[in-house]
Amino acid sequence: MSRRGDWSRLDETDVRVRPGRGTRPRSKRRPEHADALSAMVVGKDRGRWTCAVDGDKDRLLVAMRARELGRTPVVIGDRVDVVGDTSGGPDALARIVRVAERTSVLRRTADDTDPFERVVVANAARLLIVCALADPPPRTGFIDRCLVAAFAGGLQPTLCLTKADLADPAELLGKYAELDLPVVITRRDEEPAELRALIGDEVSAMVGHSGVGKSTLVNRLVPSAFRAVGVVSGVGKGRHTSTSAVALPLPGGGWIVDTPGIRSFGLAHIEPNDIVSAFEEFVEAAEECPSGCGHLGPPADPDCALDTVVADGTATPGRLASLRRLLGSKAGVDDTAPAAD
Numbered sequence: 001m002s003r004r005g006d007w008s009r010l011d012e013t014d015v016r017v018r019p020g021r022g023t024r025p026r027s028k029r030r031p032e033h034a035d036a037l038s039a040m041v042v043g044k045d046r047g048r049w050t051c052a053v054d055g056d057k058d059r060l061l062v063a064m065r066a067r068e069l070g071r072t073p074v075v076i077g078d079r080v081d082v083v084g085d086t087s088g089g090p091d092a093l094a095r096i097v098r099v100a101e102r103t104s105v106l107r108r109t110a111d112d113t114d115p116f117e118r119v120v121v122a123n124a125a126r127l128l129i130v131c132a133l134a135d136p137p138p139r140t141g142f143i144d145r146c147l148v149a150a151f152a153g154g155l156q157p158t159l160c161l162t163k164a165d166l167a168d169p170a171e172l173l174g175k176y177a178e179l180d181l182p183v184v185i186t187r188r189d190e191e192p193a194e195l196r197a198l199i200g201d202e203v204s205a206m207v208g209h210s211g212v213g214k215s216t217l218v219n220r221l222v223p224s225a226f227r228a229v230g231v232v233s234g235v236g237k238g239r240h241t242s243t244s245a246v247a248l249p250l251p252g253g254g255w256i257v258d259t260p261g262i263r264s265f266g267l268a269h270i271e272p273n274d275i276v277s278a279f280e281e282f283v284e285a286a287e288e289c290p291s292g293c294g295h296l297g298p299p300a301d302p303d304c305a306l307d308t309v310v311a312d313g314t315a316t317p318g319r320l321a322s323l324r325r326l327l328g329s330k331a332g333v334d335d336t337a338p339a340a341d
């Protein structure tokens, strides 16, 4: 199988033992592991994965990758099958034998230490884009790039605007009105009840620059008693020692995946049509575009058909402008990456 690009379509047939080289007879297939347990990966540290059996925060185990998995990446949020010592005891080590097809992916961008874009969170339903209304001032460039990563990766982007005691959200909201995004506005002296309800029992990934109030929010969402899960995986509070993402369990059954150390998102692989797909009313028109159309409109794409959707009244000019701003932000130079924390 070709590994790069194909991981999202993995199924159990991909973890068969490979046929021997040359004239050696085919090795027999591995047992199907009918007794495997299903689990969600909630932590990853130095070749060990912490998994929650059936997504239950009270049934944690630590696993290694089974040899038959080859180099299939296993990341936070992955749904995996585990076998072996699944007792979850202090010295118990289970084995991950299968990785389920992913429903969404969040990739971090390549950087100096690693030339490949890599998936950092799998299967998150939502991307919480945390942005302070002031101190630090909001950066729309960063928000736009997060939106592109979410739309292309199949996550529902959600704006989470913090520090509402310091500034009025109206101006910033105006810039995103046409995108129909869920928005929650928070401040540290208030319970984030609305955010809690939005997350529900699903997995949400969280991103934001340093200082926007992510920790403040997480502390409100995740009671300290629940925080122990992060410790098992060797991350959690002492996150300065690690840049791994970690999933923290919420009282409502959902999980929040903080992504410390992720400076920006991998957008290089994204095709314009991946973004257009998230804008239903433009999808059909995009098929009429010349091949390779970037959908930016004139002068870059003078024959782009998306303008016809506005001309016939199906979409507003503002909606197309918002879509094109996102398409443009993918192409733009990423000077919006938050500093490493």
Ligand SMILES: Nc1nc2c(ncn2[C@@H]2O[C@H](COP(=O)(O)OP(=O)(O)OP(=O)(O)O)[C@@H](O)[C@H]2O)c(=O)[nH]1
Residues within 6 Å of the ligand: 162, 163, 164, 165, 166, 186, 187, 188, 189, 208, 209, 210, 211, 212, 213, 214, 215, 216, 217, 341
């Ligand atoms: N005025 C005001 N300040 C806030 C609010 N939320 C957080 N802060 C402050 O903003 C600062 C940064 O908050 P953190 O929660 O540490 O931010 P963070 O995003 O986790 O930052 P890193 O830990 O650097 O990643 C702290 O001094 C908080 O007290 C808020 O709603 N209003």
Ligand SMILES: [Zn+2]
Residues within 6 Å of the ligand: 286, 289, 290, 293, 294, 295, 296, 301, 303, 304, 305, 306
């Ligand atoms: Zn086009």
